[in-house]
Amino acid sequence: MIKKIVRNFAKNEILPYASLIDREGRIPNEILKKLALMNFFGLVIPQKYGGAGLDTISYAICIDEISKACASTGVTVCVHNSVAAYPIYLFGTEAQKRKFLVPMAKGKKLGAFALTEPNAGSDAANVQTNAVLDGDEWVINGTKIFITNGS
Incomplete structure (x- = not known):
């Protein structure tokens, strides 16, 4: 069922913009808003924190279906959930x-x-x-390029 829902969403809401996304190198705000409304930015985040709390298989199905419509959008959703949100869930304090x-x-x-x-x-x-603790704050020194979801 989840596969069908995500496939239809991706086909109708993301695929029509895929070539534009590739050409411009950015995802239009209206697509990001639609992804947010469908809770795609909360796929791995537990319901307690406003997410969908999906299991790993359901999460992978979502990323797969979004990526079939637009690989760039799939990467955006995947990095947000897997690389950014999930480590906070696993290792963050309750306040974080x-x-x-x-x-x-x-x-x-x-x-x-x-x-x-x-x-x-x-x-x-x-x-x-590197990051150096300076009193109560961390100071990060360095240079990064090609930041996924950086703009």
């Missing part, structure tokens, strides 16, 4: 979960991924960006 997961599930905040650096490429073992 409430602060970040609730708006992320609603699509009010979009998670990003910043691995690639000018001198290291995507070789995680050679990244130079």
Whole structure:
């Protein structure tokens, strides 16, 4: 059932914009809003924090169907859920979960991924960006390029 719902949504709401997304290198705000309304930004986030709380198989089906319509949109939804939201759920404090997961599930905040650096490429073992605790705050020093969901 979930496959049919997501497939129809992707076919009707995402596919018509796929070539535009590829040409412009960005997903139109109206598509992002529709994804948020369908709770695609909360796929892996538990219902307690406003998400759908899907199991892994259902999540994979959603990403697969969205990606069939537009791979770029599939990557955006996948990075937001898998790389940004899920680690906060697994390792964040309760306060962090409430602060970040609730708006992320609603699509009010979009998670990003910043691995690639000018001198290291995507070789995680050679990244130079670091974080240093300065009193009560963390200071991040470094340079990133090609940030997924960065704009």
